Amino acid sequence: ETGVTQTPRHLVMGMTNKKSLKCEQHLGHNAMYWYKQSAKKPLELMFVYNFKEQTENNSVPSRFSPECPNSSHLFLHLHTLQPEDSALYLCASSQGTSGGSTYEQYFGPGTRLTVT
Amino acid sequence: AQKVTQAQTEISVVEKEDVTLDCVYETRDTTYYLFWYKQPPSGELVFLIRRNSFDEQNEISGRYSWNFQKSTSSFNFTITASQVVDSAVYFCALSDRMNYGGSQGNLIFGKGTKLSVKP
Numbered sequence: 667e668t669g670v671t672q673t674p675r676h677l678v679m680g681m682t683n684k685k686s687l688k689c690e691q692h693l694g695h696n697a698m699y700w701y702k703q704s705a706k707k708p709l710e711l712m713f714v715y716n717f718k719e720q721t722e723n724n725s726v727p728s729r730f731s732p733e734c735p736n737s738s739h740l741f742l743h744l745h746t747l748q749p750e751d752s753a754l755y756l757c758a759s760s761q762g763t764s765g766g767s768t769y770e771q772y773f774g775p776g777t778r779l780t781v782t
Numbered sequence: 783a784q785k786v787t788q789a790q791t792e793i794s795v796v797e798k799e800d801v802t803l804d805c806v807y808e809t810r811d812t813t814y815y816l817f818w819y820k821q822p823p824s825g826e827l828v829f830l831i832r833r834n835s836f837d838e839q840n841e842i843s844g845r846y847s848w849n850f851q852k853s854t855s856s857f858n859f860t861i862t863a864s865q866v867v868d869s870a871v872y873f874c875a876l877s878d879r880m881n882y883g884g885s886q887g888n889l890i891f892g893k894g895t896k897l898s899v900k901p
Contacts, residue, residue, distance in 0.1 A: 708891050708892065708893045708894070709873070709889075709891040711888055711889070714888065722888065754825060756825075756827065758827075769832075770817060770829045770832045771829070771889060772829060773819075773826055773827035773828075773829075774826065775824060775825050775826040776825040776826065778825070
């Protein structure tokens with residue numbers, strides 16, 4: 667496996683279900699990100715982890731719960747979602763920042779989530 | 783506040799035409815980074831280029847070229863002799879010290895421009 671992988675690619679869940687999205691990066695990066703992409707909004711940053719520590723929670727509802735057990739894996743745990751949470755959820759990784767520089771992020775293929 | 787504007791929502795061209803995608807950004811910082819990403823129908827964002835604010839040289843990579851002009855706060859992207867495989871949504875993004883100071887290079891994305899290249 668190379669790059670950034672995400673599973674599952676598609677997910678349909680009811681509002682009372684609990685599910686998890688998984689992301690894995692094989693690039694040796696230190697930072698990982700969750701984004702939400704819905705039809706009528708720009709890409710929205712949800713969470714940022716750097717060296718396994720959460721450094722950003724962009725006012726995301728508590729029904730989304732991230733977990734980063736190590737620098738290569740990132741999860742997004744979902745529970746009691748709403749239909750408006752239906753979107754493409756993208757994971758990304760980067761080298762993070764060093765000496766004030768900003769590195770490009772590499773994205774996975776995304777999980778297309780539908781909440782019924 | 784930081785902002786990225788891609789005024790062109792959709793562009794349609796015929797194969798072999800040249801096409802320019804516009805990107806205008808706003809930032810109060812003097813040190814910042816600009817990016818372009820491509821999102822084909824498969825969904826994955828593909829990194830195309832990263833440029834820092836101190837490097838205003840234009841860049842060319844094959845059929846792709848980028849024109850960075852600080853005077854107009856623009857970072858436009860041109861595809862020469864477009865091909866059907868260029869059909870995708872293209873995103874411009876900005877990262878500066880105001881939002882990456884403690885938050886590891888967070889990107890602010892424009893809304894994207896959907897490019898359709900017809901055979």
